[in-house]
Amino acid sequence: MEQISYKLEVFEGPMDLLLHLISKHKLNIYDIPIIELVEQYIAYVKQMQEADMYVASEFLEMAARLVYIKTVSLLPVYEEAEDLKKELTGELLEYRDCQLMAGKLAKRTEGFDRFVREPIQIDIDPTYTRLHEPTELMRAYLNVVGKKMRKLPPPIEAFRGIVATKIVSVESKIKSIFKKLGKKGEKHRFRALFADAQSRSDLVATFLAVLELAKTKKLYLDGEGDAMRVELLAEDFDNFSSQEWE
């Protein structure tokens, strides 16, 4: 791959970076060559890390997602990979529209040159004099807190919205695999590693952690399907930096 020697560009987020790579390398957005894109993407993220730039968790989550799509697309039956790629294409097109419109808005900012006035201060009594039904107040309260009444405000997490996802790092999964598998040579069911996964991101991270450990010969996989067994070849958890899991 060509060396990127120019000053690292700053991107608004993983979508911005992906669009840039697709455009730069003339990739087909409607049929993304996933292996190429993963390589380009991870190469860029690595450079960000080497340049000591702050890498937002969103970039890492996208890396995990791309690697997952790549992994799935290597399987003999790859309908899922096609679906995942289509999903990504849709999101990229949507974000491309967003950038396009943002650019158009940025070009018509003449209105920011028009100045307006503060309201004049005249002596009027600002006291509110309308009347309302007490039930309007309760309706407003229930509207904020929802059907389930709470004594205390719920944690901020509860208000983060409906599609917020929790990001699981591969590194943390490597640690938890070591913990789960216990001593060197002890055999465990492969599937058991995924038993307590909480989300898709969790599953992906666990899977990537297994691949990483197998690649670096810390872990041995045997058998297939439900019969697959897994055991540790190493005694301790070495330092796996998050940069190594490509």
Add this chain to the structure above:
Amino acid sequence: MVNAKELQAAAEAVLFSVGEPIELERIAAALEIEAESTEQLLMNLSASLDERGSGICLLKLGSKYQLSSRAQFAPQIRSVLEIKRNAPLSQAAFEVLAVIAYNQPVTKSFVEQVRGVDCSGVIATLCQKKLVEEKGRLDLPGRPLLYGTTPEFLRCFSVSSLEELPELPNHDAEQSIEATLEAAEAEAEHPTETQDE
């Protein structure tokens, strides 16, 4: 900028945007012309505003200048500002008011935690409207201000005390919002004798 008409318009725009009375010199500096020419310019502006019967006029206050609405339109201005003051509360304002009313005294951060967004502006407006007021400070690091409702708040909702506000549904009850509201509304229409809480 060369011609006098454009300079006059620039002076008008500057006076309009600044709002407050402003020194002749500052206008002159912004227009990059002499103070004397600026004075002449402002006299012309004033004359032209008068001539065309504008609702705005130029005031000279000592060495400062300010655009102002003409005194004769004070009733209309007052009427608009009064209508504006009494515009119905926004949904955001209602929500903040409800959170304060049912949990008082509360800090701003409590309200913000419940609503999930910054509420400084809304709380300030409610204070101005005298529906909410400061109620001391919380004995915690930073000593945050506490807010509670006012007597005007009680009048606004036609209740004589906070106890008369509709009761919130039971914490464990699986009752829907609609059912709770219906019950509260029915209660309001046919009050069973007032009982002590």
Add this chain to the structure above:
Amino acid sequence: MVNAKELQAAAEAVLFSVGEPIELERIAAALEIEAESTEQLLMNLSASLDERGSGICLLKLGSKYQLSSRAQFAPQIRSVLEIKRNAPLSQAAFEVLAVIAYNQPVTKSFVEQVRGVDCSGVIATLCQKKLVEEKGRLDLPGRPLLYGTTPEFLRCFSVSSLEELPELPNHDAEQSIEATLEAAEAEAEHPTETQDE
């Protein structure tokens, strides 16, 4: 108040004093005339401000009206107010505005889904700048707040209604993906300096 000229002056005085965008109906109520006559009056006011080359102009923002200085005098006004000229918004802010403007009302999570990054800070800034405001809540678990654009947004982007915003790209069009991407890249031009957010 009888004659049209005086009514026009009163409308001008009201718009001047209120400062903020104001509903046609509220002006009509203050002048005690019909909304239709008020609209005609405001058109005349706008024309007469243009005609005499005033530094002030009348803007129509949705169903609201507001007086503002003319854009060409921005340098003089900035000089007096001592404001530096920098890019009005960051690229992130333009992107968030675009998503909100074309999909409103929307939740924060929708915006974050499109952009792939957290947007809380940017949305808070846009609310502070009054370009975006709360528009109720979505009836879903967590009751997320909805956001939409304001009359100030219309003023800043020089349109009098949302329909006048640039059209979204047509996906059925035969434009090649490369061409569209290049256009997007060119439009976006990652700004080198970030400004205060």
